[in-house]
Amino acid sequence: MTDGPVPIPIVVIGEALVDQFRDGPVAGGAPFNVARSLAAFGAPVQFISRIGVDDAAGRLVLDSAARFGLSTSGIQRDEQRATGRVSVHEAGGVHRFEIHADAAWDHLERPAISCGGIVYFGSLAQRHPVARAALRGLVKQGQGVRLLDLNLRAGASEPMLAAESLMLADWVKINEDELDQLFDWFEPTLPELMARFALKRIVLTRGAAGYAFYGEQGRLLACGAGVAQPAFVDSVGAGDSFTAMLLAGLSLGRDVAATLALANRYAAMICGVRGPLPDDATLLALWRDALQALPACGAAA
Known part of the structure; x- marks a missing residue:
């Protein structure tokens, strides 16, 4: 990213793991998916996570990071615990994720870095108190947009954890099921929910129905x-790819509405590959170029 304003740095913090599909392992974890796309787009991203010292899953994570040009300097090594694993159970086109407990990323240590730009964080990475404390300490330093990916899954779906995460965030990315869950837990309408947690933006992904982008008081800004x-394979990582494109656009100062439209197309492309990213990282060059070609930030920001 060389044209236009100096890009805002992005810190992505959370789990790096291996999704174990029936036909083989694939490097994954929502934050790792986001960080790899950002690196491929040329965005200034620092990824903070933790893996085992020398296990097959950890080597797969490191190899994938290198393939997408993502620095591994922020990936900690744990001598006692293995790299995280997720068993993916597939039936009738539906994926069920069994996330194994006490992984290396559950014991993330707070890194000694400054965090003056954009921060991306999730709720799953907070399931263990050690990683939770490290993550929250870093997020609180953020001086730019603090974007929460509220991944409501087993072990990370308690109302208190969700509420505490929402209070740390400026922007939230959620899907329709997660939004319905928040309505049940907290407030029954979008304006009330946003006011309760002082949220500035909500990015709602709706799968095959597209997306919606809301501002303060629940005002629809873009959709x-x-x-x-047509060549659908699976939806694994589609939401993460959407988020990555949005973050890259924010970093570069691109028009938010135009960035969201591009993110929507990018997520659809990801649904045509196995897992969260294509094996060939060079395929993302076209998307990097498309991002560069977007207009500068407009009224929807």
Whole structure:
């Protein structure tokens, strides 16, 4: 990213793990998916996570990071615990994720870095008190947009954890099921929910139905219909790819509405590959170029 304003640095903190599909392992974890896309787009990203010292899953994580040009300097090594694993159970086109406990990323240590730009964090990485404390300490330093990916899954779906995470965030990315869960837990309408947690923006991903982008008091700022993927493989990582493109656009100062539309198309492309990213990282060069070509930040920001 060389044209236009100096990009805002992005810190991505959370789990790096291996998704174990029936036909083999794939490097994953929502933060790792986001960070790899950002690196491929040329965004200034620092990824903070923790893996085992020398296990097969950890080597897969490191190899994938290198393939997408993502620095591994922020990936800690744990001598006692293994790299995280997720067993992916597939049936009828639906994926169920069994996230194994006490992984290396559950024991993330707070890094000695400054965090003056954009911060991306999730709720799953907070399931263990050690990682939770490290993550929150870093997020609180953020001086730019603090974007929460509220991944409500087993072990990370308690109302208190969600509420504490929402209070740390400026922006939240959620899907429709997660939004319904927040309505049940906290407030029954979008304006009330945003006011309760002082949220500035909500990015709602709606799968095949597209997306919606809301400002303060629940005002709709932008929306888009779903993009068809005729060669659909799976939806793993589609939401993460959407988030990555949005973050890259924010970093570069691109128009938010135009960035969201591009993110929608990028997520549809990811649904046409196995797992959260294509094996060939060079395929993302076209998306990097498309991002560069977007107009500068407009009224929707």
